[in-house]
Amino acid sequence: MQKSIVTAIVLFFSILVMMPLHAHAYETGYVDTSGTLNVRDSANADAPVIGALSNRQTIEYLEVSEGWGQITYNGRAGYVSLDFITASGVSEVDEEETVTEANTEPVPEPAPEASLQGVQRVVLDPGHGGRDPGAIVGDVMEKELALDIAERAANYLSSAGYDVSLTRTGDTYVGLEDRAAFANRQSADVFISIHANASFEVQANGIETFYMHGSSQSKELARTLQQMAVSEVLMRDRGIRGSAFRVLTNTQMPAALVEFGFMTNSGDASLQQTDLMRDQSARSILRAVDAYSQ
Ligand SMILES: [Zn+2]
Known part of the structure; x- marks a missing residue:
């Protein structure tokens, strides 16, 4: 009994904390390709095609894995390659609102980097x-x-x-x-x-x-x-x-x-x-x- 109350409280605050993060995880972009862009069943190039977007179509997407964005397509989740999406951003953005490092979605591993000093x-x-x-x-x-x-x-x-x-x-x-x-x-x-x-x-x-x-x-x-x-x-x-x-x-x-x-x-x-x-x-x-x- 006590445990379930604690669980409920933890859940409640988790939801409070998660909501604003997810609200900022979406990006706006448009389809930037010579033909149409396939919408797939899952986030990989071999997944079944469930539809297509036309060139220049604006979408809201969530980066779910490297190079893949999740969209809502015909009332369900669909996935598109971000190689063919040009981000158009949202108006009135500032850095704190749009930096999504703090969100809970997986992000790519950072690559090894050169030292900061002495760019040649x-x-x-x-x-x-x-x-x-x-x-x-x-x-x-x-x-x-x-x-x-x-x-x-x-x-x-x-x-x-x-x-x-x-x-x-x-x-x-x-x-x-x-x-x-x-x-x-x-x-x-x-x-x-x-x-x-x-x-x-x-x-x-x-x-x-x-x-x-x-x-x-x-x-x-x-x-x-x-x-x-x-x-x-x-x-x-x-x-x-x-x-x-x-x-x-x-x-x-x-x-x-x-x-x-x-x-x-x-x-x-x-x-x-x-x-x-x-x-x-x-x-x-x-x-x-x-x-x-x-
Ligand atoms: Zn460009």
């Missing part, structure tokens, strides 16, 4: 490329914007004495795992992926930076990148967020992904088309690497 080798990762254009708004393609910023950043970084390499130097398709493998082969000290955001909510705007779940060094890198980006570029500060993007989880060094504004927001988009914004974005990467390296 930098791998820049311009998002998308080739048959994967990323977001397209009007005649602007995310793959071109990302490559332009990456090339400018590479110039700044090599002038400052860093060894810089890019996961792609032209309009070519490179898979997410190949990007991470490239950085690992280079024994890079930091890996910085460069993207631009898109959302069906045209008012969504600003810069946000993602880092690999469970890695304090990646989080520090993301924090520094975000801080420098919003001090250089006149865009809203959306903060930093933990994520299980495959390009981040497979790297063996601190890794972060910067989304330099929303191509779907008229204010951000007009800035993105200027040399000034692209140059500021590139310089912010140099300043961040300098600061992180100290």
Whole structure:
């Protein structure tokens, strides 16, 4: 009798504690693929297909294992590969609300990391490329914007004495795992992926930076990148967020992904088309690497 009362009290407080954590574990994103995205019965690529999502469809998902998100599909749980989901975030986020390290879902094991001090080798990762254009708004393609910023950043970084390499130097398709493998082969000290955001909510705007779940060094890198980006570029500060993007989880060094504004927001988009914004974005990467390296 006494034991069941204690159990009930423990359960009650557990539920109180769990609720807000779960409320923040969901992320918003949209389907980013050339065709449709299969919804599967469980979180692996061999599981039976129970349906499909169309390209650009917005979803809310819970990261349940590396590279897999759980969604509600026709009233039941369905699973999609996060390789084909681009996070679009939620409006009015701040770091405390969106960092999901404290949640109870399994997160990938942190990879072994280089030491914080003395960054020498930098791998820049311009998002998308080739048959994967990323977001397209009007005649602007995310793959071109990302490559332009990456090339400018590479110039700044090599002038400052860093060894810089890019996961792609032209309009070519490179898979997410190949990007991470490239950085690992280079024994890079930091890996910085460069993207631009898109959302069906045209008012969504600003810069946000993602880092690999469970890695304090990646989080520090993301924090520094975000801080420098919003001090250089006149865009809203959306903060930093933990994520299980495959390009981040497979790297063996601190890794972060910067989304330099929303191509779907008229204010951000007009800035993105200027040399000034692209140059500021590139310089912010140099300043961040300098600061992180100290
Ligand atoms: Zn992208």
